[in-house]
Amino acid sequence: MKTCFLGTGGYTGQVAVRGWPVPPEQCDRQEAANSMAIAIRNYKMAEEAGFDWISISEHHYQPGLMTPNPAILAAAVSRETSRVKIALLGPLIPLVNPVRTAEEIAMLDALNGGRTVVLFLKGTPNEHATYGTNPAETREITQEGVELILRAWTEPQPFSWEGRFFRYRTVSVWPRTVQDPHPPVFYSGNSEESAEFAGRKGLSIAIGFAPPAKVKEQVDIYRRAARAAGWEPTHDNVLYRGRMIIAETDSAANEIAERVRARAPATTPTGAPAGAGGGDPTAGVAGIQFVGGPDTVLKKAQVLRDAGVGILDVAVAGGGMTRSMELFGRLFAPALKEVA
Amino acid sequence: MTSVVEMGAGPPVVALGASFAGSDAHRLLAARFRVIAMETDGDAGAAAAQWVTDAGLEQVGFLGVGAGGTDALAAAVEVGERARCVVLASPGPPPDPQVLRTPKAVLIGTDDPAQPPDAVSAWRAALAPCHVVLIYEGGGDVAAIRPRAFAEAAGDFLDRQGRFGFASKSVAVEPD
Numbered sequence: 001m002k003t004c005f006l007g008t009g010g011y012t013g014q015v016a017v018r019g020w021p022v023p024p025e026q027c028d029r030q031e032a033a034n035s036m037a038i039a040i041r042n043y044k045m046a047e048e049a050g051f052d053w054i055s056i057s058e059h060h061y062q063p064g065l066m067t068p069n070p071a072i073l074a075a076a077v078s079r080e081t082s083r084v085k086i087a088l089l090g091p092l093i094p095l096v097n098p099v100r101t102a103e104e105i106a107m108l109d110a111l112n113g114g115r116t117v118v119l120f121l122k123g124t125p126n127e128h129a130t131y132g133t134n135p136a137e138t139r140e141i142t143q144e145g146v147e148l149i150l151r152a153w154t155e156p157q158p159f160s161w162e163g164r165f166f167r168y169r170t171v172s173v174w175p176r177t178v179q180d181p182h183p184p185v186f187y188s189g190n191s192e193e194s195a196e197f198a199g200r201k202g203l204s205i206a207i208g209f210a211p212p213a214k215v216k217e218q219v220d221i222y223r224r225a226a227r228a229a230g231w232e233p234t235h236d237n238v239l240y241r242g243r244m245i246i247a248e249t250d251s252a253a254n255e256i257a258e259r260v261r262a263r264a265p266a267t268t269p270t271g272a273p274a275g276a277g278g279g280d281p282t283a284g285v286a287g288i289q290f291v292g293g294p295d296t297v298l299k300k301a302q303v304l305r306d307a308g309v310g311i312l313d314v315a316v317a318g319g320g321m322t323r324s325m326e327l328f329g330r331l332f333a334p335a336l337k338e339v340a
Numbered sequence: 341m342t343s344v345v346e347m348g349a350g351p352p353v354v355a356l357g358a359s360f361a362g363s364d365a366h367r368l369l370a371a372r373f374r375v376i377a378m379e380t381d382g383d384a385g386a387a388a389a390q391w392v393t394d395a396g397l398e399q400v401g402f403l404g405v406g407a408g409g410t411d412a413l414a415a416a417v418e419v420g421e422r423a424r425c426v427v428l429a430s431p432g433p434p435p436d437p438q439v440l441r442t443p444k445a446v447l448i449g450t451d452d453p454a455q456p457p458d459a460v461s462a463w464r465a466a467l468a469p470c471h472v473v474l475i476y477e478g479g480g481d482v483a484a485i486r487p488r489a490f491a492e493a494a495g496d497f498l499d500r501q502g503r504f505g506f507a508s509k510s511v512a513v514e515p516d
Contacts, residue, residue, distance in 0.1 A: 144476055147450065151474065157461045162489045163476035169505040
C-alpha cells in the first residue's frame with residue numbers, strides 16, 4: 001500500500017477568531033513566511049520518513065489550510081524533494097480558470113521531473129463564496145472543467161472550446177506535461193454520481209474520511225462504471241484520505257487522540273461541521289480514522305485495502321511533527337508498504 | 341428542386357445541409373445575419389454558388405451543416421473571392437487535404453462518434469489553415485444538440501474570422 005503525507009500549509013501563529021472567512025488582519029506577515037517554511041520542512045521530512053507521496057490541497061480565506069494556489073507550494077516542494085510524488089489534492093475547478101490550471105500543472109510537472117499527481121474537486125460549500133460561484137452548478141462546472149483540462153494536455157494542435165461554462169477561442173498549452181499523456185488524474189469518489197463519472201471517464205478516485213463499508217460501496221460503483229467503459233481499475237486508482245494518530249502503543253496513541261478531540265472546535269477551519277467528511281481534509285477532527293500503534297493501524301489499513309484502496313493520504317499526528325515523522329518512518333512506513 | 345428559407349438581416353450567410361432550415365440554430369444565427377438556408381436535390385454546392393451570383397452578393401459566408409459541409413466548401417471554391425469565410429458544423433470525418441485560402445472554422449462535438457481521436461489535428465491538416473472549435477457535449481450534430489453554442493461560435497467566426505480569438509463582448513461588471 002502506498003502512503004501520502006497530507007500537509008496543510010497551516011498558519012503557525014495564533015488566531016483569535018475562527019470560522020470563515022478569517023479576517024486578514026489576524027495574519028502576521030512574518031508568521032506567514034514562517035508557516036510556508038515549516039510546511040516545506042514537513043514535506044521534506046515526509047519524504048525522508050518513507051512516504052510515497054505528499055499532498056497539497058486548495059483552500060481559501062483561512063489560516064488552517066493556507067494554500068489558495070496549491071501549485072505554488074507544490075513548486076517549492078518539488079525543488080526540495082527528489083523522490084515523492086507531488087499530489088495536488090486538489091485544485092477546485094469551479095474557482096479556477098481550467099486552462100490556466102492546465103498550464104500551471106504542466107509547469108509543475110516539468111519542475112519536478114514528472115512526479116505530479118492531481119485530484120480535481122468541486123470544493124466545500126463555504127468556498128463557493130470565495131469568487132462568487134453558484135453552488136448549484138459546481139458539479140457540472142467541475143465535470144466540464146476536467147474534460148477541458150484533459151483536452152488541453154493532450155491535443156497536439158491549438159483548438160477552441162465552446163462549453164456550457166467555459167469558452168476559450170484559443171487553447172495551446174505550453175509546456176507539455178513531462179508525463180505522457182498527462183499526470184495521473186483523480187476525481188472525487190465520495191458520491192455515487194462522481195464515482196460513476198470517474199469510472200466512465202477513466203479517472204482514478206479519492207474518498208475522504210468515510211468508514212470502510214462506505215468505501216467499498218463507492219469502489220464497487222466506480223469499478224462497475226469503469227468496466228462498462230472498457231477498463232479495469234487497480235488499487236492504485238483508489239486513494240483514501242483520513243487522519244492518523246500514531247504512537248508506539250495503542251494506549252499512547254489513544255491518549256494523544258483524547259487531547260486532540262478535547263481541543264477540537266465544533267467547526268473545521270473551513271467552516272464545515274467537524275466530522276462532516278466529504279472533500280474537506282479537516283473534517284475528520286471529530287472522527288479520527290486511524291488511532292493506534294503499528295498493529296492496530298495496519299489492521300485498519302488492511303480493511304481499507306480489502307475495500308479496494310491502494311493509497312492512504314493521511315494527516316499524521318503523534319506528539320509533534322518531528323516525533324510523528326520519526327515514528328512513522330521507523331514503525332509504520334515499512335509495514336504499510338507490505339499491506340497487500 | 342431547390343428550396344430557400346431566409347431568416348434575419350445583416351451580412352448574408354448561405355447555409356447548406358438538411359434539417360437546418362427553420363431550426364433553432366437557424367433562428368439564433370439569424371439574430372446577427374441574413375441566413376439563407378438552401379436545400380436542393382442536385383449539386384447543392386453549384387446551386388448555392390449560382391444563387392449567390394444571381395442575387396448579386398459581393399461577399400457571403402458559407403455554412404455547411406452535416407453533409408452540407410462538402411457542398412459549402414465546393415460553393416466557396418466556386419465563388420472565389422466573394423466567399424468571406426466557411427464554417428462547417430459536425431461535417432463528419434475529416435476529408436483529404438484540400439487547398440482553399442478562404443478563412444475556415446470547423447465545429448465538432450467533443451463526443452461526436454464520427455470524429456477520429458485525432459480530430460483536431462486531422463481537420464487542421466485537411467483544411468489548413470483552419471480553426472477547430474470543440475463544442476462540449478455537442479454530439480454528432482452541434483447545431484441541433486447545442487444550438488446556442490453553435491450560434492455563438494459560428495456567428496463570431498462568420499463575423500470576425502481573424503479576430504475570432506479575441507473577445508468582442510465587454511467583461512465589465514458595469515459596461516455603461
